[in-house]
Each structure stands twice: as C-alpha cells, then as structure tokens.
Amino acid sequence: MDLAEVIRRFRLMYFLLKGLLNLAKRNVVITHRDVDGVIAGALLLRYFGDSEVIFAGPRDIDQVLRIVSLWRGKGYHIAISDISLNRGKVGAVVSSLVSLRKRGCRIYWFDHHTWPEEVLSTISPYVDKLCIERAPSATSVVAKYLNLVDEYTKELIEVANDADTARYSLEVSHVYRRLTQKHGTRIRLLKALARGIKLSNELLEEAKRIEARERKVLTDVAKFIEVHTTRGGRKFIVVDFRGTGIKGAGILVKEFCERYGADFAVVIYRDDSVSLYAGRARDINLLPVVWRFGGGGHPVACGCTLKLPLRDRLMAVIAKIFRRRYYPQKILELIDYTKEVL
Known part of the structure; x- marks a missing residue:
C-alpha cells in the first residue's frame, strides 16, 4: 500500500467519523474549496438550513459521496456545488447516488464547468436537480435555480464572478481568496457568509497575515x-x-504570465496535482490537455490529478529530503503533451 492509498483511507475514516458525530444535522452541503465554492456553499447553507458542510473537488468527490452514502439516513437533502464530474469518477459516484436515492435522499448538483456530454447523460437519472450551466460562477447558478434574488445574494454573486473569472477587480475577492487557502479560515468564512456577515475584523486580520x-x-x-x-x-x-501551501493561485499566476509575456501557465501544486491557467491568451482552450489525464474544468482554467507510480512517489520523497527539484514522469509527460496540442 503506497502513501497515497494510506492518505485516501485516512480521509475516508475522517469523513466517516465526522459524519457519525453529526447525524443530527438534516442535510449535507458539499462544495469546492475556492472563493466561488465557498460563496455557493454559503448560499446553500442559508437555503437548506441545518447542514453538514464538506469541502471537496473533482479529484475526491467520489470518496466524499461514498462516505456520505454510508452515514446519511432517510430523507436528507444532499447539495453539491462548483464541482465538475470527470469521466473516471462516474461509476463510483453513480453507485453512491443510487444508495442515497434508495434511502429517499434528494440530490441537487449545481455547477458551471464544462462537462463531457456522456457524463451529463449518465449522471442525470440519479440527481433530482442537475443544474449545469455555463456561467461566470457556480454561485450564480445556485442563485438562479433556487430563485435567490435578494440584494445580499446579488452582492455575493458579484464577488464570486469577480474571483472565478480571475478579474479580481474587487479587494474583497483578494481577501476571500487568501482565506480559502486553509480549511479553518475557509469554513469560518463560509459560515459567516451564511449568517449574513461578509467579513469580520478577525478574518480580515487573518487575511493580512496570509498575504504577508x-x-x-x-x-x-x-x-x-x-x-x-x-x-x-x-x-x-x-x-x-x-x-x-498555496492553492488556487490563478490570480498570482496571472501576474507571472504578464511578467514573462506568457499565453498560459502550467502550475504544479503537488507531485500529482497540476492546473492550467490562461495568461495573455484569453481565447485559448486548455481543456484538451487535462482531459487527456482525466481532469476537467474551464477552457481557461482547469486541472487534473495524476496517477503516479510508486517509483515516482519515492523519488519525490527523496528529492524533498535532499532539497532537490524533481518532476515526476507524469508531470513531464503532461508538459510534453501540452507542447504538442496547443
């Protein structure tokens, strides 16, 4: 059993224990970890009320739904936002959705990423409300389909759109991005937004420390x-x-693209996690690269999780010990493929 499998099983046990301790909560909100995901999750928490909030993404949505299907009782609402479903996860996700539906759970899925047509057609029969629409943010999709038209919601949509299109013209978008880097500040921000608090002094001070x-x-x-x-x-x-420790660095990478005059960037977050972001070229479609490696997202911002063999994982650990820079073979393959297709 390699390190990745150990971590995966630990995560599953964590969610299982967490779920067992929160069985009193009536619903579950599963949302992405970035600014848009946090704001969309806050709207869902306001709408559905008493809910367990779980952060996930395309790489682990199958694991999270598997755990939720083990500890949810009958008649709950499961709301998912800002998470696309990649081809390689469909089978496992459908299995969990079938289990939840058998127990009378209602499932809602809101997203604004580009989904492969075959994934949409496969998943549709197992979701009560599947709202997948090209839009600036998942937050705007949630608001549209749940008919949330109050002024506070409109203000949050503006921030989500600003952040998820990488414009970052609003200072609050920068603050929220910094607060979504770690789980602790991320969940505090989401719950504050759900209560109608856009930003507390405590969170603002934390954002300043993160910026430094x-x-x-x-x-x-x-x-x-x-x-x-x-x-x-x-x-x-x-x-x-x-x-x-930096995640979701699209706006930071944009600065590098400007500095180097780059059309786009390949960003390595972990040995097995890579994202692509458009730089100067806003007409570019980066999806073919990540689709090749089982990923997804937007044409101008997307990512994938690479399946690394044990040798690459061991070499990465050794490189860290000796403070050497090492690119696993899969990352080199992705870079080479990028050169070929774009």
Missing part, C-alpha cells in the same frame, strides 16, 4: 519558473508551488 506570507513565497517560487513554447507557437510558463 504569500508575498515571501512568491519571491522564492519566481526563481524557478521555466519558460516553454508549444508547437503552435504559444509561450507558456511552468510554475512550481509544491511545498508552499
């Missing part, structure tokens, strides 16, 4: 940026955030 740490990290990361060119003449950069 972030700027130092960016200085170090910039030293190792690589520049490449695709067969089609597109210039792109490879940015390595491994070991920094």
